[in-house]
Amino acid sequence: MKGFCASCKHRAHPGVDCPKCGCCRYKDRKVLREARQRTWIVTAAFFVRNRWIEREVRVKAGGQGGAALKGLTLTKQLALRPLQRVQQVKLTLIPVPQSRKEAQ
Numbered sequence: 771m772k773g774f775c776a777s778c779k780h781r782a783h784p785g786v787d788c789p790k791c792g793c794c795r796y797k798d799r800k801v802l803r804e805a806r807q808r809t810w811i812v813t814a815a816f817f818v819r820n821r822w823i824e825r826e827v828r829v830k831a832g833g834q835g836g837a838a839l840k841g842l843t844l845t846k847q848l849a850l851r852p853l854q855r856v857q858q859v860k861l862t863l864i865p866v867p868q869s870r871k872e873a874q
Contacts, residue, residue, distance in 0.1 A: 807832050809866040812841025816849060817858035825849040828866075837863055 807830045815824045825845040831837035838861055850856065 803832070808868060810834075810837035810841065811864040811866060812837060812845065813862040813864075814842055814845035814849070815860040816846075816856045818850070818854060818856055823849050834863055 810829050810831055811826060812829055813824065813826045815822050825848055827841055827844045827848070829837055829840040829844065831840050841863070842859070842861060
């Protein structure tokens, strides 16, 4: 069993209650991390050979930094050839509002 105790943050033991607080409220960390992620729209513009190339992608990330990293990597794969020189990069991050079902 993976996860941790929701009240004392102690690691889970298979089939046994938590030795610190005696409870058995275990939650999986990976599931909780994925629930905190939200959708971002990332617009990347690359200046290559005296022209701007723009791409827009949707990514799921936990914060601005993760969204920028994922969006930049994905747009570079979509818009540019391998080993193409980029002189300047502009990123625009727009958080997509969560629906009421996702927020719960």
